[in-house]
Amino acid sequence: MRAAFYQGARTFTTGDVATPTPGPGQALLRVKRVGICGTDLHIFQGHLDHRVPKGGIIGHETFGEVAEAPAGSGFTAGDRVVVEPLQLCGRCRACRMGASYLCYGLKVLGVDLPGGMQEYWAVDAARLLRVPDTLGDDHAALIEPLAVATHDVRRAAVKRDDAVLVFGGGPIGALIALVSRQRGARVVVVEVNRHRLEILKALGLETVGPDRDPVKFANEWTGGTGVDVAFEVSGHPAAARAVTDVVRVWGTVSIVAIHAEPVPVNLYQMFARELNMHGARLYAREDWEEAIRLAAGGIVPVAPLVSRTIPLEALQQGMEEALGGGPVMKVLVDLTV
Ligand SMILES: [Zn+2]
Ligand SMILES: [Zn+2]
Known part of the structure; x- marks a missing residue:
């Protein structure tokens, strides 16, 4: 399968890699869209080299379809889902306070750990949320930034x-x-x-x-x-x-x-x-649920924010354009082309 790799400041490469094998409790997603955001531009410029490994896979605004799901997870193949891109410890002070999204050991998928810029992605099923069919693929990729907004x-x-x-x-x-x-x-x-x-x-x-x-x-x-x-x-x-x-x-x-x-x-x-x-940083589960409700119900119009979609191979160029401050709002990577 294809994936994009961060190779250090200002350099992404695209290449082939083995399809990941889901671990215990993990689902395998067929990734469809990944939004490029301000955090990714910081990564592109090398500002987050202390967190993003060389050869790392970025992308934290992901929409996809379940290819395989573990039994008892509540998900089945074909489910349309977004990913809450967080890995938490569940034991630290923040987690015990109900602020697990600010976990002292927080790892963000697509920053510290592999993210969505790959055709197949193994993710904990507990981090998936279902997206109603009324919401188009492009617009589903905007649920992550919308969850940031509902949280804020x-x-x-x-x-x-x-x-x-x-x-x-x-x-x-x-x-x-x-x-x-x-x-x-x-x-x-x-x-x-x-x-x-x-x-x-x-x-x-x-x-x-x-x-x-x-x-x-x-x-x-x-x-x-x-x-x-x-x-x-x-x-x-x-x-x-x-x-x-x-x-x-x-x-x-x-x-x-x-x-x-x-x-x-x-x-x-x-x-x-x-x-x-x-x-105000990231989001709690309730912020995602509200974001899905607002987007799927057309209560908050997300469509006008999508500037264009690009193929995975154009990630490098897309980043450079976004950084240039040109006529861009939200650029989405389309993993299906
Ligand atoms: Zn983002
Ligand atoms: Zn924690």
Whole structure:
């Protein structure tokens, strides 16, 4: 079978490898679609070389079909499934607290362990979730990022009529905005990429473009009081610097982006307005279940986020294009071609 291998910064190769044999409790998936995301771009640039082995197989936004399932798993051949790409210990403090997705020994499939960029993938059946037939293959690959968004919105306790400002209108920022809107919040997305601004507008989202100052905008929008919730999804230092300046007294700042380097944050506003700041990472099982419900029911429109699908052999080129900041939202790898 074919698989793509990470060979070090800026290099993916595609080659043949033996079809994996599922271990105890594992199902064998025929992989159909894998989304490329911001984490994968970090991997591509070599930022995660301490976690991704040379020759490793990436891909954590996976949709596929069960080829073989262990008896008693509740799955059978032909089931359409997505993969919760986490391996947890089940015993550490986080796992015992109910935060197993933040397990102290957490391994992410597609980062620390082999992921979905292979035609067949052996995965623990306990990590599979069934996808309804109403959801197309391309759109099923967006359930993973949508589960990130449902988690982030739940953690920030976004509610009806809240004013929500999202810094960064890539796939995750757009999905956070759509889920927040579905909760009845008023939402504005700050984004600089013209192509992404067009997609956000087509989704009916209000935007703040590169020609406007988000702090000034938030003040005008809220009569000087600040927004209820601000999400930092851009990973840009300027957004980290601005995010505490846009939130109301007792409001919430949610850090979703990966800031690999320390960046300046205005802690005076944290103090002066008694803000709540938290991180939001990955997802719990309930976030996946909600994501499947929202996507399959057409309650959150995921289709406009798919820019295009590429074959596995074009992974390297797809990464380079995504990194170039061009007219791209979500690129999917189609393993069936
Ligand atoms: Zn991702
Ligand atoms: Zn654990």
